[in-house]
Amino acid sequence: MGEKQWVVGTDIGGTFTDVICINMETGEQRLGKVASTPPTFFDGVINGLKRAGISGDEVLSFRHGATVSTNAILERKGVQTALITTEGFRDVLGGGRAERISAFELDWDPPEIIIPRRNVMPVRERVGPYGDVLTEINEEDVLLAARKCKKRGIESIAVVYMDSFMNPVHELRTREILAKELPDVDVTLSHEVLPQMLEFERTCTTVLNAYISPILKNYLGGLAKRLKEDWGYDGPLLITTSGGGVIGMDEAVKFPAKTFHSSPVSGAVGMAGYIGSLANFDNVIAFETGGTTNNVSMIYEGSPAITHEWKILWNVPCCLPSVDTVYIGSGGGSISWVDNGGILNVGPQSMGAVPGPACYGQGGDEATNTDSQIVLGRIDPEYFLGGEMKVDGDLSFKAVQEKVGDHYGWSVQEAAANTYMVALSALMMAMRIQTVSRGWDPREFAIVPYGGGGALYACDLAREIGSTTVVVPPLPGYASAFGAIRVDVKHEFTTPIHQTEEELNFDELNKEIQNLVDKSHAILAKEGIEEDMASVERFVDVKYFSQSRFFTVDLPDGELKSLDGIIKNFMDDMEAEYGYSLPEGYAPVEVVNLRVVAKGEIIKPDLPEIEKGGKLATKATRQVWFKDHDFLEADIYERGELPPGAEFSGPAIIEQPDTTTVMPPGTHCTVDKYGNLVIKVDQ
């Protein structure tokens, strides 16, 4: 005991808390899946760690992901928050960008605004677009806002002034005043969270940060304390981010908005990306199927596709760098229904976990995707969650027959098969849009399915989009926890410039670049990253003046003396993305932001190699429906019994407690030394 050998990854979901521990010396792997314990989620973490049987003093590094922040937004369980903003711009947050979700639907409403208008408090001040102070700050207004906050029980304040990213003097002064007047209230300044143009996006991101700041502070503080007191761990805590990395606890407490949707993201980057690389694929479609949604993210040339305008909800953008994840509203619990024109639809309405699919026998009588999979023989009702959950397959047959089959005069099998095809077509479109619209060829991607249901669709999807390989990881149900231990420390910082070529002063620009680089090294050092493990990549956001979207391109090495290298990169990138570029010199080029990505490489355990098992053997055969084939006799394998090196072909089903893999005819599986199912799909 006392030997620090374990790396621990934990992830808290709405239902389960997952723990995965890997011993760096021996490769031993221990798991703990326990019920989540809202509202004191850290209890669940401790329970999981105890279940895994590891104690804190044996732990080398601890990585943690939590949906606490995302859920606080979705369930509107943040704290009482106020917004202090420039007088005259009170409705920037509520008005958003004035768009609707849908072309003709007037009955739709956007999600309720996080801060009601009464708690948006104006202050007379104005900084101009070039950073000059146009109107001095009126400190009386700040004091009035402080009095209002006090009387109204405000616990956290977002301060967002127009153009503050060009000159934060008024935001800083406001914090000084608030610190004196309201010492116990959290204050988030917009230029610190997101020093970028676009007032609505910056306001919303800042408000999200403020709204959950005290919650995450309490939660992570509580977790650190419990880990130390009840588990004996006093090393650093690394927290997963939406950008596909981990950051130190201090940074996470200061900028909790960086942790949104980090669970699916770590699964995509740390699990799917890694598993793909084991099968020699740098390009991976990470495909997660849960109860209500499918999540699709892309890994291209080893890096995740990042967006800077991720929306946590409609009109609720968080513009910190985030792995671009598309959520498709059809998961295991999604309902099949027939529309007015006679077309079969699947989702987005879902039965969720309660009452759940018809087969759960909890009163749900709608035909869900899971029910169709049972009718098609793909999921064995006797083996639901490895046999731990009792489900009634007859109820699936009944629901699919009544809700779909009877309508069209189809047999129950036909009804289920068509439901499957509709669900498949929606997934296919999503994957296509994710690849083709970025100019990527889907044939160069491997699909890595995870979550409960991904492997039911993956082989058919691969064939539809022209991909040749599917890799099913050994523990698809632990993707986020496992992902948390496979990602590096990652930060992204920007400095706004907003100058055209002829307005630029290269000395100042070089100084700004150096400042960013220094800041990056400082924070990595603070988080314990050794110098030789640290790297800082330098980028520049550039566009034609008056274009609305910018390109992020590499900053050429060395001191900048002209924009020539940047413009070349800009043209090349534009050519690659749009298939053409505008002629050089056609319009002035504008440098929008400087951007750095700071990475600290940290220890990452590899998947343990599985011990040589026995001989490959089927546990049964049964009739299973396959696309383009109808019902065929399929071999059924138990995942845990598959020896490394085993090879077999579809039609086959591989069962394990947390997922089922369907291999249609024309697919060939090799079990690699880690236990991954590497499935080649004939085209």
Next chain:
Amino acid sequence: MAGKTEINVKEKLSNIEGLQMDLITFEVLRNAFVAACYEASTTIERIAYHPIIGMGRDRSNALLTEDARLVAHGHTDAAAHYASFEPSVQELFKDIPKDTMNEGDTYIFSDPYRTGSHVNDVRMIRPIFYEGKIVAFSCTVIHWADMGGPMPGTFNPEATTCYAEGIRIPPIRLFKNNELDEELFSLIEINIRGAIERRADMKAQFEAARLIDRRVVELCEKYGVETLFQAFEEQFNYSERMMLTELESLPDGEWEFEDFGDQDVMAEGKPPIRVHCKLTKVGSKLSFDWTDSDPQPKASWGGSRATLIGGNYLGFMICFPQLFPLNHGIIRNLEIVSKPGTCVDVVFPAPTTGYCSGAFDKIEAVTIACLAGVMAKDQPWRVYPAAVSLTNLCMGGYNPRTKKDFIQYTWAVGGENARTFKDGKSLIFMRFCNARTIPQELEERWFPVIFDRYEARPDSCGHGFRRGGFGLIRELVIQTDIVMTIHGDREIHTPFGISGGLNGGGSTLIINKGTPDEFDAGMYATGVKLKKGDKIFYGSSGGGGFGDPLDREPELVLDDVIDEWLTIEAAEEYYGVVIEEIDAEAADYRINEEKTKKAQAKLRKKGFKEGTGAFEINVLGKDIKPERIPSEEEVRSHLAISRPPGW
């Protein structure tokens, strides 16, 4: 489950026998058509030059059959655009026979009398070839920020002919073999402001046209051209079945409604302009008759017939959103009757730039008001008052930052209509497009202006049992000498309320408000010279209200006062709710029950003034009444959200 009722209703009505092709292929292709248009729209958004396109989404894309029937359009496109694509392509055929078109040709076309809307909406039409034959057309449109003419931005409220509104472009083969014909383009370039920027916009448009082309060819390769054609027809049949089945079940009857444009500024006495429609419904047949509308105005307000049908389609789709996207299966089932020479069917040489603030949204609102008769009984939630209309603010001058002339074209979003079950949304886009606002921080960098305000206008809603949304006030300080034109409407005749709800507040534009130089420019000021430091107060209208304001729950009025949407004075004036401030800092305001009782009794006796102006009761609108008030939950189960994948 929210979806449950819906599923049962749909099962009862469903009708699959009609589908003559494999269900799954149909579904895949149907989605692919919309996705191609959406992808084209996002392409334009990313690469176009002018901010109103990139940020403001004033662009649309559509796919049409080889004989010019509309198959699909993008999710975020403008109805004023795509609804007129059928006539645009049909008119193209008249000048350029199909058998003379070659692969790689792309045509530019902008003639409001033939293509609808106004000259700024430049169409680019491209035949899509597969194996040497035309299999479809793509049509893309971008609002070009300037098309020449005396006023920067081309909007000219004082124009009395098309010759004062920039250049019209007949169908021209602008690209041959995918190469731009520089000679032809130079003829356009020399006539418009900011030509080099328009070149980038035009290029973006061309790339969008090519993108739809590529997608269609890919579909032909994968599924075969016969399947593609069949999917077009089946998609029309599918939409038609959905539409006719639904219409069949709704009550028959005759309904009429009218709405007004503020004024014909170029006619003597500046009379209002009346838009009138009579709707007849028998079984599944709808006929809209617009012949009784006023004659075409002298000033730029009306639109051509292609514009009328666009507005009519939009009004219909708003009442039947589950039919998304608009396609020929719907179009062929709507009868639209109009008389050339009226304000909704103007003829050469009438000016047309003002159609978008003038005729278009009146047509749409009147269509919806007529359809209220059809919806009132079975779908009472789809009965809507009028909403904010577009007003166009154009500014032009010399930009000291870029050392070039600039054209700034911008708008003010405003209040949407009240719903029967809920208040209207505030600060939202006009109903005819699904665009986005341009951030002030961006506009200030592009153009020499500084914004002092971007905020809701208190008290500007159409008051009611459910109130309309609030309008917007923008205050801009001009940083250089400019020429300004405002081309709007709804200052005098504001968005109407229904069922006793009041009309919304009117739009406004005042220069240097509260100073000795104050000048009320109204909605039709043309070529106003402004000096550096002048300030524009630019406000939009609020949405029409639903139901008697006196029936509104006083607690909701109190909430609006606490949130400072409503002033204490307006709460008493329109709702008879007397509110006292206890401690503003603590947000502590209370209703004085006693005084409220008295004030409401007095207000009930006095009633609201009847008329078409701000906060009056629209007499015709008053008679539009849904049979019952649906609950929010019931309405939610009928939401028909159409959105792009990944939104």
